[in-house]
Amino acid sequence: MIYRRHIQIEFNHCDPAGIVFYPRYFEMTNSVAENFFREVAGQSYAAMMRELQGVPTARLEADFHAPSRLGEVLEWRMHLTRLGRSSMDFGLQAWCGDQHRVSVRLVLVFVEGLGAPKPWPDPVRAAITAFMEAPDA
């Protein structure tokens, strides 16, 4: 299944060339992942903070295919490619209409306390597995 979020490109995202400044794309990928955890995995970042848990990024790759401009709306599409014992790989694509702007691959790790990786909690694993196996609407 694919998780979708729309993000409107505002002043805040753009550089002096009038296009999205690349670090802002990663504010967007973090926002998409954050909303995925709250809405799909049933574990919000706020709840994780209270329990001294987190999902830091271990690795990412990004390809910037074409620039995005002020006033456009990006559709971010996220899909999971692998659910490990305590990690997760996913791919994100940003589209504006039929134009593919950005591709990102992220690896997240579930950690607790002083930063040691921990297995995903069972309800989180179950929710994510169900999402991975569901057909796209």
Added chain:
Amino acid sequence: MIYRRHIQIEFNHCDPAGIVFYPRYFEMTNSVAENFFREVAGQSYAAMMRELQGVPTARLEADFHAPSRLGEVLEWRMHLTRLGRSSMDFGLQAWCGDQHRVSVRLVLVFVEGLGAPKPWPDPVRAAITAFMEAPDA
């Protein structure tokens, strides 16, 4: 040769877990590249903007080895791995003392006007080549 910049980790860079929020690392990599172009390549981003030139990022890869915390000072080390006709590959590493925190590989492309890649201007190519060939101090 290696280009070095020190960046102190301030409130602005940190997330609720008290560690650097990963999009902020890319604000840092952009700052390192921006200062490299001004100081080494002899072509500042401000000068490029005036001439409708730019060096957008085409691709990046990053590995986050260990978290960085408020109050630490990171040493960023940048080296060039390839200078193409209109692109450039470089590697950046962030260190805190003897701890390796982050590795990033960036591919930049020189563009003019409406975004078409252009060959590097001769003085820029000469300055960068001299930098690549110089021994590290």
Added chain:
Amino acid sequence: MIYRRHIQIEFNHCDPAGIVFYPRYFEMTNSVAENFFREVAGQSYAAMMRELQGVPTARLEADFHAPSRLGEVLEWRMHLTRLGRSSMDFGLQAWCGDQHRVSVRLVLVFVEGLGAPKPWPDPVRAAITAFMEAPDA
């Protein structure tokens, strides 16, 4: 009339104390103003950029009544207090449920070309005046 926007507090907005970092509130006030211009005044920031126009902030005041936390949703309420020849004063309040978090007063100026203030274009003035005079829904 009151213009409303909801903004969810995400990782990106929060500091190591787990509360909104105050510069991020101004990213929010800019976003509210930007959406107001597009939706109400009929003049988007993207359109203004193409015509070398803008609405830089000349002055602001802010009172921070109580902190806002990760996962909360803020309702921003914006009202206009004065429409001058080339400036505009407005007030913004951020609420979370019945808790008043932040009050901001902003003065914007309409400029063209090299930064000289210009009178508001007639259609913009008409749209904003109609908004000011409309009763709140």
Added chain:
Amino acid sequence: MIYRRHIQIEFNHCDPAGIVFYPRYFEMTNSVAENFFREVAGQSYAAMMRELQGVPTARLEADFHAPSRLGEVLEWRMHLTRLGRSSMDFGLQAWCGDQHRVSVRLVLVFVEGLGAPKPWPDPVRAAITAFMEAPDA
């Protein structure tokens, strides 16, 4: 006495109009205050975080006199106007050469634990008082 910090305006600070986006000025004011606490008051934000202390901003006012552009270096000058039992008022000015760009007035409050204001610790009060009374170099 006046506390000074130089900040170079980089891509990260600028908007599509090529000038500093106003929320970025407040990232700068926070950075100036953060370095003042570490260097002058003898209490870094990192140390405060470990003790569950903080200095949230209660109020600010800002006047933007003229825009600042990519590649310029701002000199921020900070002086204290009042040291209360648990609060502090200070003024900041950003200059570029002999051009006055921005004036900010900030009120900070010292808090502990769940956010209740607390008197400044004696060593902090002593260090700040000494700074206020010292002649400018």
